Amino acid sequence: MSLTRENIAAIAHLARLAITEDESAAYAGSLSKILHLVEQLNVANVAAIEPMSHPLTGMVQRLREDQVTATDEHEKFQRNAAKVSDGLYLVPKVIE
Amino acid sequence: MAELHTLTLAELAAGLKSRAFSSVELTRHFLSRIEKFDAELNAFITVTPELALAQAADADMRIATGTASRLTGLPLAHKDIFCTDGVLTTCASKMLSNFISPYDATVVGRLKQEGMVMLGKTNMDEFAMGSSNETSFYGAVKNPWDLAKVPGGSSGGSAAAVAARIAPVATGTDTGGSIRQPAALTSLTGIKPTYGRVSRYGMIAFASSLDQGGVMGLSAEDAALLLQSMAGFDERDSTSVDMPVPDYAATLNQSLKGLKIGLVKEFFEQGLSEENIKPVKEALTVYEQLGAQLVEVSLPNLPLSVPTYYVVAPAECSSNLSRFDGVRFGYRCESPRDLMDLYTRSRGEGFGSEVKRRIMTGTYVLSAGYYDAYYLRAQKIRRLITEEFAAAFQKVDVLMCPTSPTTAFDIGAKVDDPVTMYLNDIYTIGANLAGLPAMSIPCGFLAGLPVGLQIIAGHFAEAKLLNVAHGYQQVTDWHKRMPERYA
Numbered sequence: 001m002s003l004t005r006e007n008i009a010a011i012a013h014l015a016r017l018a019i020t021e022d023e024s025a026a027y028a029g030s031l032s033k034i035l036h037l038v039e040q041l042n043v044a045n046v047a048a049i050e051p052m053s054h055p056l057t058g059m060v061q062r063l064r065e066d067q068v069t070a071t072d073e074h075e076k077f078q079r080n081a082a083k084v085s086d087g088l089y090l091v092p093k094v095i096e
Numbered sequence: 097m098a099e100l101h102t103l104t105l106a107e108l109a110a111g112l113k114s115r116a117f118s119s120v121e122l123t124r125h126f127l128s129r130i131e132k133f134d135a136e137l138n139a140f141i142t143v144t145p146e147l148a149l150a151q152a153a154d155a156d157m158r159i160a161t162g163t164a165s166r167l168t169g170l171p172l173a174h175k176d177i178f179c180t181d182g183v184l185t186t187c188a189s190k191m192l193s194n195f196i197s198p199y200d201a202t203v204v205g206r207l208k209q210e211g212m213v214m215l216g217k218t219n220m221d222e223f224a225m226g227s228s229n230e231t232s233f234y235g236a237v238k239n240p241w242d243l244a245k246v247p248g249g250s251s252g253g254s255a256a257a258v259a260a261r262i263a264p265v266a267t268g269t270d271t272g273g274s275i276r277q278p279a280a281l282t283s284l285t286g287i288k289p290t291y292g293r294v295s296r297y298g299m300i301a302f303a304s305s306l307d308q309g310g311v312m313g314l315s316a317e318d319a320a321l322l323l324q325s326m327a328g329f330d331e332r333d334s335t336s337v338d339m340p341v342p343d344y345a346a347t348l349n350q351s352l353k354g355l356k357i358g359l360v361k362e363f364f365e366q367g368l369s370e371e372n373i374k375p376v377k378e379a380l381t382v383y384e385q386l387g388a389q390l391v392e393v394s395l396p397n398l399p400l401s402v403p404t405y406y407v408v409a410p411a412e413c414s415s416n417l418s419r420f421d422g423v424r425f426g427y428r429c430e431s432p433r434d435l436m437d438l439y440t441r442s443r444g445e446g447f448g449s450e451v452k453r454r455i456m457t458g459t460y461v462l463s464a465g466y467y468d469a470y471y472l473r474a475q476k477i478r479r480l481i482t483e484e485f486a487a488a489f490q491k492v493d494v495l496m497c498p499t500s501p502t503t504a505f506d507i508g509a510k511v512d513d514p515v516t517m518y519l520n521d522i523y524t525i526g527a528n529l530a531g532l533p534a535m536s537i538p539c540g541f542l543a544g545l546p547v548g549l550q551i552i553a554g555h556f557a558e559a560k561l562l563n564v565a566h567g568y569q570q571v572t573d574w575h576k577r578m579p580e581r582y583a
Contacts, residue, residue, distance in 0.1 A: 008456070015414060015459040016421075016436075017452055018444030026449075027456060033515045034457055038470065040403045044477050051475035052482060054305055054335070055291040055531025056555065062334055076198045082428035089423050092434050 001035040003028050100125045101261035102578070105170060105318035108264055112159060112169045119159065119169030123152035123213050126171050129262040130215065133582065136243060139256040139263075141176045141234050142184050143216035151213040158211050167325055168211030173263040175254050176217035177224055178204050178309070179298040187300045188220045188232040191420050191427045191446035201298025202330045203267060203309050210325050215263050219253030222448045223417065224274055224302045226250050227520040228510065231450040236507050239282060240579040241545055245504035248278030248520075254312045255282040260582040265313040265322055269299060271306045272405055273499075273524025276536035279312055280499035280548020283538040285565060285575055286312045287319045290556050291531035292337035294323075295330035303412035304335075306405075306528040315575050316537065316565035320344035323558065339556065347559045348566040353387030355564065358492030361394045363523055368501060375540030375547040376498050379568065383496075386567055391492055395484040400477050401526040406518060407461050407474035408529070413451075414458025420446065453514060482530040489554040494564055497523050499536040499548035523550055533558045537565045538574040546577075 003011075008024045008031065019027065074087060083090035100122055103111065111117055127145050134140050148171065155169035179185050179197035181204075186192045200208065208214070221231040229237040229252025237252040239245040240260035247256045251268030255278035258266050268275040270288035279286025287310045294309040301307060309326065311319045324345070329338040357380070364373065380390060422428040422442025429445050432438035447455070461470035488495060501522055510517045527534035532555060536548035549568075553561045569575050 003460075011456045011460050011463070013440075014463060015452075015455050016418075016439045016443055017447070017455065018437075018440035019452065023449070023452075027453060030453060030514050031457060031460065033513075034406055034453075034518075035460075037515050037518070038403045038407055038461075038474075040400060041407070041470075041473050041477055044397060044400060044473075044480065046473055046476035046480070049476040049479055051472050052479035053475055055482070055529070056335075056337070057482075059292075059335075059337075062331075062338075064331065073198065077424075080195055080198070080425035082422065091423055092432050092438055094435050 001039065002032045003035070101129055101264070102583070104314045105265045105321055106315070108170055109166055109321065119152040119155040119213060120149060122169065123148050123171050123215070126215055126263060133260055133262050136238060137240060137256050137260055137262070138235050138237050139218055139253040139260070140173070140216045141186055141188065141219050141253070144183060144214055147183070148213050148215050155211045155213060165210045166321065167207065169213065171213040171215050171264060172207065172322070173215050173218045173254060173257050173266040174204060175220055175251050175267050175269060177220060177269050177300045178267060179300070180204050180214070180217065183217065185217065186233070187224070188222045188234055189447065189451070190233045193233060193427065195425055199298060202295035202332060203326050204298065206325055218251070218257055218266060221250035221252065222451050223300070224250040224269055224271055225413070225450050225454050227273065227277055227517055228505070229253065229278070230507065230511055231448055233448060238507070239504045240582055241282065242504065244506055245545070246281070246507050248281035248500070248504065250274040251278050251312060255279060255284060258284055258312050258314065259579065261578060265311065265318055267309060267326070268312045269307060269309050270528065271302050272409060272528050273521040275310045275312060276524050276534060276548065276550060277500050277520060279536040281504040281546060283546035283574065283577060284312050285315050285319050285535065285537050286310065287323060287535045287558065287561065288527065288533065289323065289327060289558050290533045292335050293327050293533070293556065293558065295333040295336050297330055297332040301416040303409040304416060305412060306409060315569055316562045317348060320348060320562045342559045344559050344562050347563050350563050351387065352383065352564065352567040355383070355388040355494070356492040357383055357388050357390050358393035358488050358495045359390055360398065360495055360497045361392050362396070362398050363497040368498065372502070372542060373498065375542065376549055379539040379549045380496065382568060382572060386571065393488045393492060393495065395481070395488060397477060397480045397484055398526050401481055401529055402518060402522055404474045404477045404481065404529060405521070405525045406457070407470050408478060410454040410458030411462050411471050412458070414455045414462065417451070417455055422446070450514070478529050481526060485526070485530045485532060493553070493560060495552040497550050499523060499550040503542050503545035503547060527552050531555065533561055535561050535565050537568060538577070540574055
């Protein structure tokens with residue numbers, strides 16, 4: 001599987017990444033190499049094998065009581081934001 | 097008395113207890129070594145001297161008033177992937193180069209509770225994606241054994257700091273070998289525990305089904321000492337395992353007579369010259385002399401662990417790193433035109449090239465039309481590999497193989513070829529896919545550069561791993577060697 005620069009542009013858009021022309025050419029090459037490596041997986045016979053998403057089998061998702069455990073610390077958290085006003089995160093205007 | 101930096105963590109603990117020196121003296125000693133050597137090593141992203149000295153003074157009070165624990169007053173360094181309340185936490189990325197964490201990771205909080213002293217935050221590959229510590233926004237870390245070589249990665253700063261004795265012990269994280277491979281390349285003892293053994297809360301996520309925190313230190317005894325307090329259930333991590341933590345120190349000295357060691361056939365056949373395998377084979381002979389029995393085992397699908405990993409890990413990374421949007425925290429681009437421009441430029445400018453490569457790989461393998469061919473298939477092969485490990489542990493107590501296919505390589509040698517770089521983790525990735533605990537211990541040198549022996553055990557058999565490593569370290573002294581420049 002070889003990827004073109006057009007493929008890379010589409011992937012970058014899905015991933016919300018702005019990349020330059022130079023980067024795009026480089027990624028077309030290196031992602032193609034990675035997909036070539038990944039093609040080795042085609043040799044394995046995986047018929048009737050259950051996919052595994054968690055390394056410890058037989059574990060169940062733990063649930064907790066639905067009660068408030070965290071206190072409101074939004075001022076502390078918002079100190080890391082680029083732009084904040086009246087407790088709200090500011091972004092460029094979305095709706096005209 | 098020997099110089100403080102030449103002592104192990106266990107020896108330093110004994111010294112504090114007997115009041116041979118105070119925590120403030122010990123902390124000053126390591127801070128002055130950081131001051132002296134870190135400019136050439138680049139092991140730290142942030143050094144926290146004021147905080148360290150305040151914590152050391154508190155620790156001395158606890159020691160004086162008899163309220164100290166085994167770890168009180170001992171300095172350590174945290175990999176900069178662990179969130180530290182009020183302290184810059186960057187994950188070695190421009191994206192988080194302005195992020196002051198508003199809370200402590202569970203690992204950080206627990207060791208703080210014990211009264212440990214944080215010297216600072218160590219350098220790493222950006223978002224833990226790399227095997228050479230060259231992808232850091234803060235520059236490459238140097239290997240203390242040869243400053244022209246990489247220390248391995250992604251926990252390269254922790255490795256270099258401990259190997260150069262500018263920190264007595266450090267935390268690390270391991271998603272595909274990021275504790276074990278740098279431990280091997282710098283002659284340290286590193287342990288990646290079972291998935292779920294150490295809380296991932298506050299440990300910035302790369303690939304959530306693979307990430308696990310652990311220890312990089314000078315001996316199995318030191319690793320046991322620190323892991324004892326890091327491990328254990330945490331309700332804030334939904335995959336944390338609620339199981340008691342055994343007393344690791346209690347079983348360190350058990351006899352290794354009758355131990356069954358499985359030698360992974362596929363790993364001894366693959367890509368290693370007779371010369372390069374020599375230190376590992378000599379280590380196996382030492383185990384035989386200790387009464388262990390060597391058995392060849394075969395895991396036929398294990399060679400597929402690298403391609404499996406390079407589907408699963410990027411897929412999880414692309415999902416985890418979608419949280420970096422330039423809105424709530426982290427880097428934001430200058431003068432965004434609109435919201436889409438804000439997202440795409442903040443991410444495009446904030447992430448380095450390897451991180452972007454993995455996000456895009458993950459985005460591709462998860463995208464419509466490709467999911468079954470890549471992600472689902474990789475998850476199926478992950479099960480095959482896990483089942484092969486389980487079958488092997490029916491026959492043997494531990495598996496052994498090299499940690500890394502090569503010793504430390506030149507800085508810059510592999511940066512242009514991601515696939516060659518990915519193959520550094522050929523021996524380590526399997527344990528992550530199967531969630532198994534694994535260690536690397538020093539077992540010799542090739543042309544002056546350290547070689548690591550990897551030991552893998554069954555789920556939650558950390559005590560066995562540490563026992564097996566400690567037994568070897570009682571009759572060998574590779575783990576005591578230190579780079580001359582930093583002796």
